[in-house]
Amino acid sequence: MAELKRTQIKAVLASDETGTEVLVKGWVRTKRESKNVAFIALNDGSVIHNLQVVADPQALGEETMRLITTGSCLAVRGTLSESQGAGQKVELLASDIEVYGTADPEKYPLQPKKHSLEFLREIAHLRVRTNTFGAVYRLRHALIFAVHNFFNERGFYNVHTPIITGSDAEGAGETFRVTTLPFDNPPRTDEGGIDYKKDFFEKEANLTVSGQLEGELAALALSNIYTFGPTFRAENSNTSRHLAEFWMIEPEMAFYDLQDNMDLAEDFLKYLIRYALDNCADDLLFLDKRAADEDKLKAANERSEMGLMERLQFVLENEFERLPYTEAIEILRNSKPNKKKKFNYVIEGWGADLQSEHERYLVEKHFKKPVILFNYPKEIKAFYMRQNDDNKTVAAMDILFPGIGEIVGGSQREERLDKLTERMEAMHIPAEEMWWYLDTRRFGTAPHSGFGLGFERLVQFVSGMGNIRDVIPFPRTPGNAEF
Structure with missing residues (x-):
């Protein structure tokens, strides 16, 4: 083909300039052919909609037409013309097609028919070529961009925290170990244990479960920082809500108390959703219809009360309800589903660790708005959360959304050295291994707060996808x- 700069299909479909010559490149979604005309649906990933290419089989030749099948990659030069069919303003009258x-x-697995999400997970290297996953990938990109935009506009600094670490931030022990020692015959100490002094880092190391602790170090110098990186949890859980590798957004702010923390988190979530609605309208409309179609196949008691677009607007249009954990427990304990034992986990009283069903009841049934719960029992929360004066609760907060339950978890951090070391001792977290973390409380400590947002949980909510495995490539x- 002679020199002509490629135009993205997104730009072509938005164009009103019929009669101009363009060059497009992409993959064939479908082809319909008769003796005199062929209609080729071409997509290059820039937009969910396909460009209809109208070709003359006789002019292009039998050999070229034979090579044009679903999944093949083409370069098409032609003239933009007003579309004769419904659904798009323009179509491309092909003058030349090159098959890349x-x-x-017989072998291409993505033929033009409905495929189950389970099947598509088995071919994750190709599933992005479907409308559903093209939409999810574009939405994911937009949300990544919006995260950085939000924090940059507010004077936050992005900090890269370690992927390999010697600490388990949550103290849960569900970590992936990092080692160069031979598995079949590792070196041993005199006591018979593994001699980590002979390992690469000369100590036990693992993949990080959170960038928070290192993020706090940066916040106590730069004031407002955020991390956005991969995290890993070796939790042997095969649910629609868990991944072993996922991305976390974790801002940490010096001089923020719990109220400041809640304000920022609410603004952040609304900003991200508004950005998606403003910049991914076509993809969201497609995903909304897809979610509605999926919902129709569910049992009546499992169907969503709100469609995808309704849920997104629900978050934007409502001020988040804020209430202490103690009040939430009373509401749940006295609720009909609890009294009639409809909850899978019946709430007996104060101290219960809330499950998704409880969180969703508060959001969808009781308050009918997003909810921020705060001041949780210290026994069910992490060691680094600031202890309240009642000596029973910590200054923690969780944000609850419809359809998904908890989406953000955070707290004011314990800045008092004596309180922090006392809590670590009670939870059997060795202070000598966390000397660097404790140093920030020894040298110029300050009130500070932060929260964590699992990025895939956010994408799952905004896309309406039912399984978290379908929102990460x-x-x-x-x-x-695999892959």
């Missing part, structure tokens, strides 16, 4: 590290 790559229709789950 063919796709054997290549999910890592128990028994699955």
Whole structure:
């Protein structure tokens, strides 16, 4: 083909300039052909909609037409014309087609028919070529961009925290170990344990479960920082809500108390959702219809009360209800589902660790708005959360959304050295291994707060996808590290 700069299909479909010559490149979604005319649906990933290419089979030749099948990759030069069919303003009258790559229709797994999400997970290397996953990938990108925009506009600094670490931030022990020692015959100490002094880092190391602790170090110098990086949890859980590898957004702010923390988190979530609605309208409308179609296949008691777009507007249009954990427990304890034992986990009283069903009841049934719970019992929260004066609760907060339950968890951090060391001792967290963290309380301590937002949980909410494995390109789950 002669020199002509490629135009993205997104720009072509938005164009009103018929009669102009353009060059587009992409993959064939479908082809319909008769003796005199062929209609080729072409997509290059820039937009959910396909460009209809109208071609003359006789002019292009039998050999070229034979190579054009679903999945093949083409470069098409032609003239933009007003579309004769419904659904788009323009179509492309092809003058020349070059086939870059063919796709054997007998072997290509993405033929133009409905495929289950389970099947598509087995071919995750190709599933992005479907409308659903193209929409999810574009939405994911937009939300990544919006995260950085939000914090940059507010004077936050992005900090890269370690992926390999010697600490378990949550104290849960569900970490992936990092070692160069031989598994079959590791060196031993005199006592018979593994001699980590002979390992690469000369100590036990693991993949990080959170960038928070290192983020706090940066916040106590730069004031407002955020991390956005991969995190790993070796929790052997095969649910629609868990991944072994996922991305976390964790801002940490010096001089913020719990109220400041809640204000920022609410603004952040609304900003992200508004950005998605403003910049991903076509993809969201497609995903909204897809979610509605999926919902129709569910049992009546499992169907969502709100469609995807309704849920997004629900978050934007409501001030988040804020109430202490203690009040929430009373509401739940006296609720009909609890009294009639409809909850899978019946609330007996104060101290219960809330489950998704409880969180959703508060949001969807009781308050009918997003909810921020705060001041949780210290026994069910992490060691670094600031202890309240009642000696029973900590200054923690969780944000609850419809359809998903908890989406953000955070707290004011314990800045008092004596209180922090006392709590660590009670939870059997060795102070000598956390000397660097405790130093920030020894040298110029300050009130500070932060929260964590699991990025895939956010994408799942905004996209309406039912399984978290479908909002990350290549999910890592128990028994699955393919691709």
